[in-house]
Amino acid sequence: MHGGRLVVVGASLAGLRAAETARKAGFGGAITLVGAEEHLPYDRPPLSKAFLDRGADSAGACVPTFRPVETLRDELGVELVLGNPALALHPARKAVQVFDREIRYDHAVIATGATARRLPATEGLRGVHTLRTLDDAVAVRAALDAGARTVVVGAGFIGSEVASGARKRGLEITVVEALPTPLVRAVGQAMGEVCASLHRRNGTDLRCGVSVTEIQGDGRVERVVLSDGSTVEADLVVVGVGTEPATGWLEGSGLTLDNGIVCDETLFTGVEGVYAAGDVVRWRNPAFGRQMRLEHWTSAAEQGAAAVRNALEPAAARPYSTVPYFWSDWYDSRIQFVGLPQADEVRVVEEHVPGRHRCVALYREGDRLTGALTIDGQSVIMKYRGLIMKNAGWDEALAFAEQRRAA
Amino acid sequence: MEIIVDRARCTALGICESLAPEVFEVDDQGDLLLKSNTVPEGQQGEVEAAIAGCPTEALRLRG
Ligand SMILES: Cc1cc2nc3c(=O)[nH]c(=O)nc-3n(C[C@H](O)[C@H](O)[C@H](O)COP(=O)(O)OP(=O)(O)OC[C@H]3O[C@@H](n4cnc5c(N)ncnc54)[C@H](O)[C@@H]3O)c2cc1C
Numbered sequence: 001m002h003g004g005r006l007v008v009v010g011a012s013l014a015g016l017r018a019a020e021t022a023r024k025a026g027f028g029g030a031i032t033l034v035g036a037e038e039h040l041p042y043d044r045p046p047l048s049k050a051f052l053d054r055g056a057d058s059a060g061a062c063v064p065t066f067r068p069v070e071t072l073r074d075e076l077g078v079e080l081v082l083g084n085p086a087l088a089l090h091p092a093r094k095a096v097q098v099f100d101r102e103i104r105y106d107h108a109v110i111a112t113g114a115t116a117r118r119l120p121a122t123e124g125l126r127g128v129h130t131l132r133t134l135d136d137a138v139a140v141r142a143a144l145d146a147g148a149r150t151v152v153v154g155a156g157f158i159g160s161e162v163a164s165g166a167r168k169r170g171l172e173i174t175v176v177e178a179l180p181t182p183l184v185r186a187v188g189q190a191m192g193e194v195c196a197s198l199h200r201r202n203g204t205d206l207r208c209g210v211s212v213t214e215i216q217g218d219g220r221v222e223r224v225v226l227s228d229g230s231t232v233e234a235d236l237v238v239v240g241v242g243t244e245p246a247t248g249w250l251e252g253s254g255l256t257l258d259n260g261i262v263c264d265e266t267l268f269t270g271v272e273g274v275y276a277a278g279d280v281v282r283w284r285n286p287a288f289g290r291q292m293r294l295e296h297w298t299s300a301a302e303q304g305a306a307a308v309r310n311a312l313e314p315a316a317a318r319p320y321s322t323v324p325y326f327w328s329d330w331y332d333s334r335i336q337f338v339g340l341p342q343a344d345e346v347r348v349v350e351e352h353v354p355g356r357h358r359c360v361a362l363y364r365e366g367d368r369l370t371g372a373l374t375i376d377g378q379s380v381i382m383k384y385r386g387l388i389m390k391n392a393g394w395d396e397a398l399a400f401a402e403q404r405r406a407a
Numbered sequence: 408m409e410i411i412v413d414r415a416r417c418t419a420l421g422i423c424e425s426l427a428p429e430v431f432e433v434d435d436q437g438d439l440l441l442k443s444n445t446v447p448e449g450q451q452g453e454v455e456a457a458i459a460g461c462p463t464e465a466l467r468l469r470g
């Protein structure tokens with residue numbers, strides 16, 4: 001393996017895994033990890049879950065930092081350049097621009113992730129937050145600690161987890177969703193409804209098919225005005241309306257940008273030495289023969305490792321193939337999804353009986369099993385992932401479901 | 408080699424099960440069951456992938 005310098009841009013999950021994997025693979029050259037945030041790499045899923053719980057230590061003891069600074073610097077020998085975003089990539093000079101410094105690379109992995117979309121005209125209004133970063137989560141938690149009446153905009157996974165956290169504290173919470181059914185793009189119509197029923201059952205006021213027309217307040221949010229003419233009084237608004245890949249800094253760099261950095265099966269950007277990983281990448285997933293951009297923990301971690309291996313040894317580059325997987329925790333239930341949500345048919349093979357029985361829904365495309373969703377189905381979800389991985393047919397999947405239900 | 412699970416860390420997401428189904432299984436109570444306490448013949452790679460894939464770093468090998 002060559003030496004030289006590896007530069008990883010984006011100091012979060014995918015970036016950290018890239019740096020760690022390089023060392024594990026025996027890379028002896030220099031590694032520089034560049035991150036826009038001041039913080040050491042930390043884990044995001046807990047930010048909308050345990051981190052929001054009452055009594056979580058505000059002194060920072062429960063900050064989900066992956067590694068202490070000593071491990072990164074001394075054991076892994078990683079140079080940390082934190083608190084400054086990369087401003088540009090210069091392929092001709094093989095350099096990344098960070099503030100007034102140009103960092104030369106022989107191999108680069110870009111893992112700048114995604115940023116939360118904001119609502120227009122809410123800048124400067126205190127009490128309106130997105131939830132993507134640790135700083136966001138600290139602010140949201142402080143407001144919940146203060147007993148904020150909360151409005152969540154968007155009934156996606158993050159908004160729904162915030163709603164669960166607020167209800168756990170007994171706070172009043174309203175979730176506003178513009179679509180008639182939440183999560184349609186993530187899990188499809190039928191299962192979106194089943195998931196939404198968890199909100200109602202837990203006392204969350206879920207309003208679908210209405211959008212936010214205005215957020216009012218004098219310097220600080222006071223109320224939210226909805227498209228049906230109603231208003232909701234609020235001290236805290238959490239906006240969970242999706243993300244944009246963080247590619248703005250790459251405009252004009254020669255990389256192909258189209259809802260993410262477009263890469264081939266090996267996570268190669270097409271620019272010599274430069275690979276990409278995590279939420280920022282749109283690559284061709286051989287498992288389904290199509291392009292996708294995933295925003296899931298597991299694929300970000302795996303891509304970080306795969307991208308750096310390929311960057312260090314391009315001649316031996318291997319495709320990264322995966323059956324997408326994500327989880328989300330709502331109230332007392334765990335939602336898990338494997339595969340793809342676009343389907344010709346979604347069949348519920350086990351009905352959800354809250355607290356007593358898991359829910360299982362299978363997704364069919366053509367005559368193939370392409371997805372599965374479970375609520376409280378920890379013991380079966382990964383078996384469906386296995387079936388999808390090995391290209392199982394629909395009949396085989398139904399037979400398996402029948403056998404599991406009987407068991 | 409023995410497989411060690413840190414129960415306090417494991418959140419039963421089952422990623423290990425998808426990577427090494429012959430060794431790991433999560434039940435509906437969210438408890439991780441080890442089908443084998445040691446790494447079975449020919450399963451070293453799968454078990455290592457499971458250890459690396461665990462989001463809470465709850466798995467390790469001893470011995
Ligand atoms: C609140 C929350 C809850 C989640 N819950 C789940 C869950 O339950 N299950 C699940 O599967 N997934 C979940 N996810 C998604 C998961 O966390 C992401 O898929 C994962 O973090 C992606 O990792 P990444 O490294 O690609 O990108 P990110 O984590 O977005 O990290 C990118 C990093 O790059 C930095 N950066 C951006 N631009 C620049 C630049 N120009 N220069 C330098 N640095 C830059 C950013 O500051 C950031 O730190 C959740 C995400 C959030 C935000």
Ligand code: SF4
Pocket residue numbers: 412416417418419420421422423424431433439460461462463464465466
């Ligand atoms: S992957 Fe880790 S957290 Fe998940 S079930 Fe396995 S050991 Fe537990």
